[in-house]
Amino acid sequence: MRLFRKSGDKVELLALSWDSDLSLGDYLVVEESDRKILLQVIDVEYADVPGLMEDILRDLSSGSVEVTERLDPIEIESVVRSIRDSRVVVAKVRRVNGVDPNRLWLPSRYASRVRRVEVSDLLRTVIPPPKVPVRVGEGVVIDATSVEGSVTLIVGRKESGKSHLAKVLSSELARAGCNVVVLDVNGEYVSLGRRRDGEPSHVSDLMTVLAPGVNFQVPLASMSDEVLADVMTYALGLPQTSLRELLRLVRDLRRRRALTFPNLMRAVQSVPMNESVRDAVANRLLTLESTGIFTDSDQEELEVDLTSLFPPDRGALVVFDMSRLGSIQRRVFVEFLLSRMKELLFNDEIDPIVLFAEEAHLYLRETYWEDVITRMRHIGISTVLITNQPDSIPALIYRQADNVFMFNIRNGSDIEHLARNLEIDPETLRSILPNLPPGNVLAWGKAVGRLPITFRVIDPGTMTLGTTRTKLGRLLRQS
């Protein structure tokens, strides 16, 4: 390959058909003495072969002509054909090394050398040796410390491999020692404890699966005023004046060790208060009770102590299976969980958490987004958001995101949304994203040295079943 043309950060290289065996997203280094330019391939086109181009191509192919002439004269024809069939490789400048940034320097078209660099070699030069290595792709090892404490986004269309990566990341982070919490909307992480062959997987010992309302319930009396207030305000929209009345009754019953749903309801009905406040409070209490997540009795077997799920000496993978919850239950449960985790983190009762949230716009309130990037990570909750609707994540979050993993996206307006909000040039996104095969990702951010890097996500062989359950699928598996 030879350099041909440059305009702005876009570079065109000429390649003969046999050395243009490149994939979108591949990296090339152009070297001239100790100066280097790092390029990323974003397109390959056929070359028009007029004067100048032909000249360069002749120079490039002269070596091969000599050899082939001697060995097999007929091969000449293939050289000529190859020149006509040559390609223009379009690439973007990613880094320039060994050059004073104020000097205008272009490598020589004839004297510079172009070679390909493997992603694994490239990563070694752009990120420090991982303190806690996590293997996510063939030869792609990232540092767990660049995900814990960060905001990470995983976007892409349906069936493109987002959840698969989230499963790899969540298991590997737990194995590395992180406290991982998964909000599993489709009940698809529950099988991470088993391999496809049915044997226990490498995370089965670290894993707990909890279904709210089934094997996870919370005694009403165990909830602090703060947590109850968060659930009432943010999940159920109880106005502040009504909340004050409710908390007054709650505190009174708590003092008398009689905080149960029936007692609370009786108090709401009998204590003098504004009728509309009474209605508002009674309504929310009924809804809260009907979720089945909160109980009166101290049924010990269902009461799960969150602190015990996160032992200080090893990692944990806690999956909340929300697949059987309706939308209100989901909101109530998530609000409870986040509020309770904040409380535990604030009191230093648990170590920081990495929260994996699929399709978070379905159950997280609007203001949570600002919380994610401002307060949450300081409190100790780092978030991995996974969605097939890139525009459901506000611009604010994209601009603050530390890592973004992008899978195949064909929808033009989704790509533009990413292009507007990420520090990656739109051309790169437009050319790479629609062409990514399933399971392949374009990663960018702290974890990959702020270079856009493409790779295929590894398949660790755990039972990472997809989301869609069908009867035909079951019959086919049985036959």
Ligand SMILES: Nc1ncnc2c1ncn2[C@@H]1O[C@H](COP(=O)(O)OP(=O)(O)O)[C@@H](O)[C@H]1O
């Ligand atoms: N890197 C990969 N290696 C092997 N199988 C994969 C890979 N990525 C995805 N798959 C499989 O492809 C299907 C769709 O992937 P999934 O992650 O569920 O898609 P999404 O969450 O984007 O809708 C699943 O059955 C999954 O197991």
Ligand SMILES: [Mg+2]
């Ligand atoms: Mg998915």
